[in-house]
Amino acid sequence: MIRFIPGAPRGVPPRFLSRLRSLAVPTAWGAVAVAYRMTCPLARDDAIGARLVSSAVLCAVGTGIVLHIRRRMLSEVRHARRIAEAAQSVLLRPPPPRVEGLAVAAVHLSADLGARIGGDLYEVTATEHGVRAVIGDVRGHGLGAVRTGATVLGSFREAAHDEKTLDGVLRRLERAMDRHLSERGHDDHPVQDAAPAAEEFVTVLLLEILADGEVHALNCGHPWPYRLTGAGAEPLARADPLPPLGLFPLPGELPATACGRLLPGDILVLHTDGAEEARDADGRFFPLPDVLTEAARDRPQTPQAVLRTVLTALLDHSVGPPKDDVALLILRNERCSPPSRPTSSVPRSATADR
Known part of the structure; x- marks a missing residue:
């Protein structure tokens, strides 16, 4: 059974939309890097100071992408662990x-x-x-x-x-x-x-x-x-x-x-x-x-x-x-001892009457 997210286009599976969302952050960081390279004058400057600034920008972009991927992987690991714990509780x-x-x-x-x-x-x-x-x-x-x-x-x-x-x-x-x-x-x-x-x-x-x-x-x-x-x-x-x-x-x-x-x-x-x-x-x-x-x-x-x-x-x-x-x-x-079975005996009065 395929469920649809409210507001999503008909015919688009939720898993596909989830993958698109996961690519949104890396795509944004990549767009920042491309825009900096193409529009910023420092990106085309050969001076040492400009190169240091460009390197810092590229490191920031790479760090952002790595942190996003790390958070995504940790989220999937936690999700898999919850599924494993649920399976254990059943099995x-x-x-x-x-x-x-x-x-x-x-x-x-x-x-x-x-x-x-x-x-x-x-x-x-x-x-x-x-x-x-x-x-x-x-x-x-x-x-x-x-x-x-x-x-x-x-x-x-x-x-x-x-x-x-x-x-x-x-x-x-x-x-x-x-x-x-x-x-x-x-x-x-x-x-x-x-x-x-x-x-x-x-x-x-x-x-x-x-x-x-x-x-x-x-x-x-x-x-x-x-x-x-x-x-x-x-x-x-x-x-x-x-x-x-x-x-x-x-x-x-x-x-x-x-x-x-x-x-x-x-x-x-x-x-x-x-x-x-x-x-x-x-x-x-x-x-x-x-x-x-x-x-x-x-x-x-x-x-x-x-x-x-x-x-x-x-x-x-x-x-x-x-x-x-x-x-x-x-x-x-931890049960109590089972009660002993009563033994049948003849009352003294009955014996004395014989």
């Missing part, structure tokens, strides 16, 4: 601070310099089937990974509410990924630096936290999260994961892994492999379990405090910016 939006009794904190660090979104994804939402969360990691990074991550996130945001079971959610993600790869294979204008469709995949971890704290999980090639308790940090589960989405079809049966109960005060730390694979100057990996064990002993123990501890240690450990995207999603159970 990788910040989670709410609380979701059905769970305190939430999250962060994403992109490996691309200046980028605000990348190949990592996360989401947590309250549904009638319990609180459901996803974290994933697309192969590679850049615009191609962003498109794949958007496909998986968009499918999860609908399936998390529509599907009664966790395996149903994963089936929906698989179908969305298959459609995305099929479209990628027929794309006449592939995204630069994107992996070939045949090599594209995404690791995904799905969690379901019920009202009583019971946790169920389906893992497709993703690192298991850590549970932080008063005793320290331990993996939520040790079961072998399924293959990542996009590499192989999912098996016919998808039994969810029972991960026990998330007690009041317990914390889950979901992460992508960029957090564990960050290296220091000597090539040593980031000791995420040790850092989380230390964070489990700190007080106050909130998702924001744990996040701050991990990020500080990660940035101190790494050499320069991260070589891979890093995402952290932290959940703390």
